[in-house]
Amino acid sequence: MSSRRALLLAAQALLLAPPVHAQQRPLRIITPFATGGATDALARIIGARITALTGQAVVVEAKPGAGGDLAMQAGAAAEPDGSTLILGSDSSLVRNPMLRRGIPYDPERDFAPIARLVISWYAIAVHASVPARTVAEFFAWAKANPGRVNYGSAGPGTLAHVIGEMMSQGQQLEMQHIPYRGASPALQELVAGRLQFYAVSAGGLLPLLREGSVRVLAVTGPIRQPDLPGVPTMIEAGFPQYDHSAFYSLSGPARVPQSFVDQTGALLGRILAEPDTAERLRVLAFDPAFLGPEAFRAFLAAERVRWRDIIARTGLTLES
Template sequence: MKRLVRASFLTASLAILVGHASLAQAQTPLSADAWPQRPIRMVVPFPPGGGTDAVARALGQKLSSRLGTPVVIDNKPGASTIIGTEAVVRAEPDGYTLLVSGSTSYTVNPALRSKLPYDPARDLVAVATVARAPLVLVVNASSPYKDLHALISAAKAAPKSIHYATFGSGSGPHLAGALLEQAAGIRLQDVPYRGSSQSLMALMGGEIQLGIDTVAAAAPQIKAGKLRALAIAGKSRSSMLPRVPTVEELKLPDAVFDAWYAIAAPARTPQTVIRKLVAEVEAVTRDSALQEQMRAQGMEPVHLGPAATRAVIDDEIVRYRALAHRAQIVVE
């Protein structure tokens, strides 16, 4: 009996020790050396084939090589990026689920939508901005507007006579058009289309007078002589259209609209993992082959770290909220 009691006591003591060891291990922060040990999932809140998807796949391939683990692209489109973004917010904060998205997820939605199932500022931690996708203002090649100031003069003379294409209320082209109105003191008429192909066809067919689209979408028609580029809406010129001036160069700094792509992780992801991820993403974005790949797709490679990305997000949310109030932009 004594031996049985002693054996039971030893077994119980061992179980307690194992339990304490497991608890201690669970409470120990995940070290950078221990990450990653399994595939990383990059959630893209857009369908395959778009700009965001291209950025994610290019980054994922390079990161996979550096980290020695698969990086899987998980497309979760819908609800203006809300579905995919929420999937990342709700994911385990362990460094194995990341968000790759454009400014829609980080600034436009929180600025224009009164109800979101999450708070990007609270529920996501910025890792890096990796690329910009400049928008270009274009007109039909036969248009009488030889430059942006000619178009502005016509718009001042006849308010709302110039129709421009958007992808719906609160889309990038819509915000860029509203910023141009505000900066130039004019009134334009927005017309929603389903996407670039439809809006550019409408522009070439004379249905509308102004297009605001990505350089990647518009450049082929510009180079084919079917469209004329008036200005780049971003802060810097496009390497794909180097001769086209920016709105800032044309003395309209308040009309700047920057579309960009960034990586984020769920809040409460261990800082050790975030620091390693930041370092790896920085190394990848400085890769010359990746930069050339991005430029070939009409994007401008950049690298902004967590603090700089967070500052851009905070600034744009304030700016777009004010713009939506003045321009009466409502997004349900």
């Protein structure tokens, strides 16, 4: 056998092998929000592909609450033996220590970054009873109706909370933040009219638009979304300062073996490159955006610098 063929076979074996130290037990993916939402679906799609490619059972374990703190704390405390992955996000891995006091974990110290999976675009949505068709009209209506606007989020410090507070502080609006244990229950409250506004990760929103109870004023991201071609981007709407999207990732507990990080990162890269998997994720409003361990670490470092600058420049604070 030629040395080139031997190397190719070895690489294939690495991609298909179950992560080390975890072959005899289920691989646990801890998620930060309630079951039934888009992030839960993301974890289950990835978990099913891990099982299909390696034969290893995967269990998705939801630990909602406290804006993701409970899940991150559980992940940080897990044994670093290759049996646990943590679904993290821009809020839990980047902004939380800058905006919230006393979070029970250190995102830089307590986790081993493995892969960025996807980027999620957001919809600036209002209940149909709100008489606004554009973002500018919503700001004008909210300013004229102080104290009447409730907005939701999947928990304190999540991107929906941050966007809402940036708007409140930047536009001098009196809006009340109401945190939930995930995006799905907050979205249900928007549909029911108990929330007037929600900057929502769009995965769970799209099927509800046919009911007519929710109106989308704008979307985040550099381009209009194919599912909402008539809806402008936040940049087109004239408010680029509120144009933010979320990312979701998988990490292990700190001190997990480097071999586990490398093998799992390679496996996740293979999964995210599958056309069928990519299409299933896009239906949930997730754009596959894989970064392996080294590139993901560099991305996190750059994001922390970027958000420190935004917070210093805007004076952004979070009350709850």
